[in-house]
Amino acid sequence: MEEHRGGARRPVSAPGGARRLASSGISRLALYYRTLREMEERGESLTSSEALGELTGYSGDQVRRDLTAFGSFGVPGTGYPVKGLRESIGRILGKERTWNVVIIGAGNLGSALLAYSGFRLQGYVVVAAFDADPARIGRRAGGLTVQAMEELAGVVKAKRVDLAVLTVPAAAAQAAAEAAISAGIEGLLNFAPARVTVPDGVSVEAVDLSVQLDRLAFRLTQRQSVEG
Amino acid sequence: MEEHRGGARRPVSAPGGARRLASSGISRLALYYRTLREMEERGESLTSSEALGELTGYSGDQVRRDLTAFGSFGVPGTGYPVKGLRESIGRILGKERTWNVVIIGAGNLGSALLAYSGFRLQGYVVVAAFDADPARIGRRAGGLTVQAMEELAGVVKAKRVDLAVLTVPAAAAQAAAEAAISAGIEGLLNFAPARVTVPDGVSVEAVDLSVQLDRLAFRLTQRQSVEG
DNA sequence: AAGTGTGAAGCTATTCACAGCC
DNA sequence: GGCTGTGAATAGCTTCACACTT
Numbered sequence: 001m002e003e004h005r006g007g008a009r010r011p012v013s014a015p016g017g018a019r020r021l022a023s024s025g026i027s028r029l030a031l032y033y034r035t036l037r038e039m040e041e042r043g044e045s046l047t048s049s050e051a052l053g054e055l056t057g058y059s060g061d062q063v064r065r066d067l068t069a070f071g072s073f074g075v076p077g078t079g080y081p082v083k084g085l086r087e088s089i090g091r092i093l094g095k096e097r098t099w100n101v102v103i104i105g106a107g108n109l110g111s112a113l114l115a116y117s118g119f120r121l122q123g124y125v126v127v128a129a130f131d132a133d134p135a136r137i138g139r140r141a142g143g144l145t146v147q148a149m150e151e152l153a154g155v156v157k158a159k160r161v162d163l164a165v166l167t168v169p170a171a172a173a174q175a176a177a178e179a180a181i182s183a184g185i186e187g188l189l190n191f192a193p194a195r196v197t198v199p200d201g202v203s204v205e206a207v208d209l210s211v212q213l214d215r216l217a218f219r220l221t222q223r224q225s226v227e228g
Numbered sequence: 229m230e231e232h233r234g235g236a237r238r239p240v241s242a243p244g245g246a247r248r249l250a251s252s253g254i255s256r257l258a259l260y261y262r263t264l265r266e267m268e269e270r271g272e273s274l275t276s277s278e279a280l281g282e283l284t285g286y287s288g289d290q291v292r293r294d295l296t297a298f299g300s301f302g303v304p305g306t307g308y309p310v311k312g313l314r315e316s317i318g319r320i321l322g323k324e325r326t327w328n329v330v331i332i333g334a335g336n337l338g339s340a341l342l343a344y345s346g347f348r349l350q351g352y353v354v355v356a357a358f359d360a361d362p363a364r365i366g367r368r369a370g371g372l373t374v375q376a377m378e379e380l381a382g383v384v385k386a387k388r389v390d391l392a393v394l395t396v397p398a399a400a401a402q403a404a405a406e407a408a409i410s411a412g413i414e415g416l417l418n419f420a421p422a423r424v425t426v427p428d429g430v431s432v433e434a435v436d437l438s439v440q441l442d443r444l445a446f447r448l449t450q451r452q453s454v455e456g
Numbered sequence: 457a458a459g460t461g462t463g464a465a466g467c468t469a470t471t472c473a474c475a476g477c478c
Numbered sequence: 479g480g481c482t483g484t485g486a487a488t489a490g491c492t493t494c495a496c497a498c499t500t
Contacts, residue, residue, distance in 0.1 A: 022490075022491075023443070024491085025491095026442070026443050026446050027436075027439050027442075027443060029442075029446075030436075030438070030439040030442035030443065031423075031436075031439065033442070034421065034438070034439075048458090048459065048460090049459075049460075050459080055423070056423065057423055059492080059493075060459090060460095061492070061493055061494075062491095062492065062493085064459090064460065064461065064462085065461090065462085065491090065492075065493090067460095067461090068460085068461055068462070072460085072461070073460095074459075074460050074461080075459085075460075075499080075500065076458085076459055076460040076461075076498065076499040076500055077457075077458050077459050077460075077498095077499060077500040078458080078459070078460085078499095078500065079458090079459065079460080080459095080460090092446070093442050093445060093446045093449070094445040094446055094448065094449030095442070095445065099441070099445050099448075101441075108339075108340040108341075108343040108344055109340045109341075109344065111336075111340065112336040112337045112339065112340035113336075113337075115336040116336055116337065118421065118438070119437075119438065119441070122438040122441065122442070123445075124438070124441050162445075162448060163441065163444055163445075163448075186448055186451065187444035187445070187447065187448050188444075189437070189440055189441060189444065193262065193346065195259075195283070195284065195285055201451065203443075203444055203447045203448070205440040205441075205443055205444055207435060207437065207440065208255075208258075208259075209347075209417070209435065210258070210262070210346070210347065210350040210352070211255050211258040211259065211262075212417055212433040212435060213327070213329075213347070213350065213352050213391065213417060213433075214254070214255075214257075214258035214261070214321050214323070214350070215251070215254050215255060215258065215431075215433055216391055216415035216416075216417065216431055216433055217321060217322040217323065217327050217351075217390075217391075217415070218254050218257075218320070218321050218322055219415065219431040220322065220327075220390060220391075220414055220415050220431070221321070221322030223414065223429065250468075250469070252469085253469090276480090276481065276482090277481080277482075278481085287470080287471075288481090289470075289471055289472075290469095290470070290471085292481090292482065292483065292484085293469090293470075293471090293483090293484085295482095295483090296482085296483055296484070300482085300483070301482095302481075302482050302483080303477085303478065303481080303482075304476070304477040304478055304480085304481055304482040304483075305476095305477060305478035305479080305480050305481050305482075306477095306478060306480080306481070306482085307480090307481065307482080308481095308482090
């Protein structure tokens with residue numbers, strides 16, 4: 001049993017036979033990708049590590065380091081082709097295809113995510129929603145009908161589901177994760193304020209809002225104590 | 229103008245005249261805090277760095293290192309008092325008091341967060357909600373009435389608001405942040421898939437769901453390419 | 457002249473290992 | 479004997495600086 005919270009600690013090798021980049025580097029690549037697409041929409045065709053860093057909040061050095069972990073995408077003296085670089089990063093991140101997602105837990109947050117159309121733009125398609133509460137089963141949300149947990153395994157197989165979003169209470173998170181995993185899902189986005197333990201070969205990303213609020217509160221506390 | 233995404237990179241000093249701990253250490257403290265409260269609810273009175281690490285996903289070494297950055301809370305040969313340690317970490321994180329929060333953007337996600345009662349348990353009280361869209365102003369959500377953005381500054385002063393949660397579209401994020409900051413708010417939790425630039429003295433935490441999905445997709449892509 | 461790609465240096469974070477205290 | 483607190487060692491990440499390419 002491997003223990004995950006928010007990402008792997010060890011460096012990972014890339015699909016395209018490339019070198020190594022840590023987990024935090026992947027987040028930066030995802031931001032570069034999004035920024036490059038915005039540049040493309042604005043009709044820009046060429047950029048630089050410095051410009052891309054400026055827009056994403058990192059140094060040009062960092063951008064170049066992240067990119068060269070997977071190959072050589074730029075032209076010395078000229079810069080990076082916006083379209084080509086976006087496509088290359090897309091290949092690294094697996095964004096050439098779309099990913100099928102189920103939402104487990106159709107409460108307030110789950111329903112809000114079901115209604116959010118922005119994921120589709122990023123290549124994530126919510127194909128089904130589940131809940132353990134009979135009162136919620138059968139309800140419509142975001143164009144889908146909430147299904148019983150018993151149907152999860154069948155849907156995962158039939159619709160080739162890749163990822164599950166857990167929007168269940170903390171006490172239900174581990175059971176929901178296990179249901180998803182035994183249905184064959186290998187990637188979880190966990191919104192519950194609880195740690196989820198998963199076997200090797202399954203990845204978990206935690207969205208821990210109370211921790212992020214705590215981080216803000218800490219910084220404000222610090223600041224106020226310095227100011228008096 | 230300082231640029232923020234997800235947290236400061238430099239070590240920070242603690243309110244209680246303590247030593248230094250990086251931003252990621254604060255997240256771990258927040259998790260220790262939550263776990264200690266769960267232990268307290270179960271009636272446990274004593275724990276160890278090893279046990280606390282086991283429950284939060286870190287090593288005992290890491291737990292001790294994080295704690296000693298702020299003081300000496302344990303008893304050699306015995307362990308840590310659950311209640312005392314929770315209180316000490318609470319003081320460090322600023323959890324002795326409650327924090328007043330406003331939600332800017334009363335769409336699906338903002339409304340879901342308004343309805344979520346879990347924040348109160350963690351010491352965060354949502355005191356008002358705002359939206360720029362006249363169609364949403366006046367609606368009820370989570371016991372509050374959505375107000376116009378023009379009222380933000382007055383409410384921040386009157387209700388002593390500490391933090392703002394931004395649940396607006398990407399294109400509106402920077403303007404919403406600036407409105408919050410000029411009203412006197414110094415901590416932002418940004419759900420919009422866009423970078424927000426803030427002046428020195430203001431903190432931003434980014435909740436970037438598409439980046440987290442991208443991280444999962446990357447790991448699945450990797451795994452599949454290794455397996456063939 | 458401009459900007460990439462990358463060794464080397466510098467810095468931060470984590471783990472090791474153990475002295476000291478209960 | 480058990481567990482904390484912490485120097486020392488290790489590992490990982492970021493920045494520096496520059497050779498090289500267009």
